[in-house]
Amino acid sequence: MDVAALRALTPAVIGVLVHRGADFASAEDAVQEASVQAATTWAEGAPADPKGWLVTVAWRKFLDAHRAEKARRDREDRFAAQPEPDTVVGVDDTLQLFFLCAHPSLGPAAAVALTLRAVGGLSTRQIAEAYLVPEKTMAQRISRAKRTVRDVRFDAPGDVRTVRRVLYLVFNEGYTGDVDLAAEAIRLTRQLATLSNDEETAGLLALMLLHHARRSARTGTDGQLIPLAEQDRSRWDTTLIAEGVRILQAALARDRLGEFQAQAAIAALHADATRVEETDWVQIVEWYDELLALTDSAVVRLNRAVAIGEADGPVAGLAALAEVDPAVPRHTAAAAYLHERAGDLLVAAELYAEAAEKASSIPERHHLTMQAARIRAT
Template sequence: MTRPVDEELLRSLTPGVLAALVRRGADFTAAEDAVQEALLEAVRLWPQPAAVAGSDGEGEVEAAAVARADGGVPRDPKGWLVTVAWRKFLDGARAESARRRREERVHEEPVPGPVPAADDTLWLYFLCAHPSLTSSSAVALTLRAVGGLTTRQIAQAYLVPEATMAQRISRAKRTVSTVRLDRPGDVATVLRVLYLVFNEGYGGDLDLAAEAIRLTRQLASAIDHPEVLGLLALMLLHHARRAARTGPDGALVPLAEQDRSRWDTAAITEGVAVLQSALSRDRLGEYQAQAAIAALHADAPTAGETDWVQIVEWYDELARLTDSPVVRLNRAVAVGEADGPRAGLAALAVVDGGVPRHTAVAAYLHERDGSPSTAARLYAEAARLAPNLAERDHLLRQAARLNSRPGAQQ
């Protein structure tokens, strides 16, 4: 009995295939359409999942132009997809008179054979951060075209309606289809993209965290930039705690309650070393500051031994760099741990109440301040506002725990 095609393999190869077509002169929208058609052909012709990892370069050979006769996966799956997608693009170009001139430039297929190894996925990240796009549009387009996220997932990340995000992505596609993509985009935009991809993979429906780390690691080896190192350190330190973030039943486990023996010490060691290298450049940025906070959490043997005073100092630096209400919200938690819950509530009072998780933080600080009934009410309210089921269930359990105490209803 044959098994379904390896969808994870196809998803991992898609960005490189798309980039290969754009490199050859296909406009972004037409290239994306051609890649989707090639993926449909792969699903139809590749019944067996592959245990191979696609070539780094295009590595095209004539045998890759057609599926193997036995119905298996080609030896070079990426080369196969590039060849089929390129032919799909040429078919579309020939069908439209407006693209006759383009066809004259590209009608000859490349000579089969290996090409120098290159990571087209990383190159595509920079193209999606093109100077002609706004930062928000560049991030959204990259998450869609390279990260493989759905429009719904991107809309949730931006806290906007799905229809609004769909329009934003469509406009971005039209923009990059009318410009010559020969200049790389802004590094800061690429870093924001990688960070959003990591966060989606870390806590969302798709596991893109490892891919975000891989791309950031490669970016760090190619670009001498302390913030690239800072982001890599931040990802490694957060990813090191991943196994402990949920219990056997899938329930969310807060940082203070995590089994620290399940943390990945190798990832922590690497993350701290990368962070130290970044900080030695004396060009502090927001990702380095966030990584420093994560490193202080990772360095504490127990939650009670966390150096909250230093963490507050780093949040002060981070607030200076970003002026972000989310940073001020997290700083209120740190102040509550360092200086007591009353101080934390005072810091929280100056944070916009509409910031996500504001109510949950208020509940936590009120509980620590000895107001269980107020905390229970706020936990229940926060649960209604939770962005995902795991967080909602955790908050509801906190409310139920407080409400079950003797005299809680008095």
């Protein structure tokens, strides 16, 4: 049985049940139950019409779950006499399901969980393991999310920008448990790009592909963090890079620049350099200028300062960094790097040690501690 293919059918089947009269929460539960049954029933091979099979089983499970309620019995009578459709097209329904799961009334964590469950077709257990929380906690989070959007019209206009933000959050979680969330985010973003056909979603997809291409080179055999400048570029996935660049170029040609396109352009310039010395830092600074104009983000200002340090020298980089709020994450680490480039080794060592204390992850803390120790040993 192709598990990925089964998961890909989930949003379309939910859409069919909703159009037949099921509320979203009940439809999602019924489809999940049907998927569990399919995992067993299809062990020896999928039926000729997998989508039709899932619709039939899920609809029966929905009716069974609501047969005791009079209102649900009325709905059952109304729809039971209707013949099964020959096809169950789900393109528009899938896009609406994206919108529903990323509804503005939901917080980021709830939107991510609901998207992975309803659109991605992942089980509650898989999502819980991916986010390192108990399955019961994740089940409660998903149930609350479904209650929140229970009365939202399934065909109401949605905001693709919010969907992109949710998918970007999923991508940044990377890999935990038995689910590769980065790969799942790429799969869902491909789907969204096809459905929405807008250049900024294409830019997000390009950004994901370009970052994902460097994944195997980011960590050493013992899990240590390897910064971009020190990565073995022969380990980068050139196929993903080529695809990302191709998608980005097509998006940029539409001349409606967005922040994900600008981020992808920066990632593409890094990917284009076969050696770190070949990096076009001047053009990267220009793209950071574009990105800053779009977002006015403190994090972008920080990254731009580091890029200026590479393009125009560490003194210029430190001057740009002085204009960034010191409370911005990784500000101290950036200052340490630029001071080291400027030859202020004592200051750099102290700043690396300070940055290590502020690090948000163990690999990052270890890397910064080693940087401080390296300088002190010279």
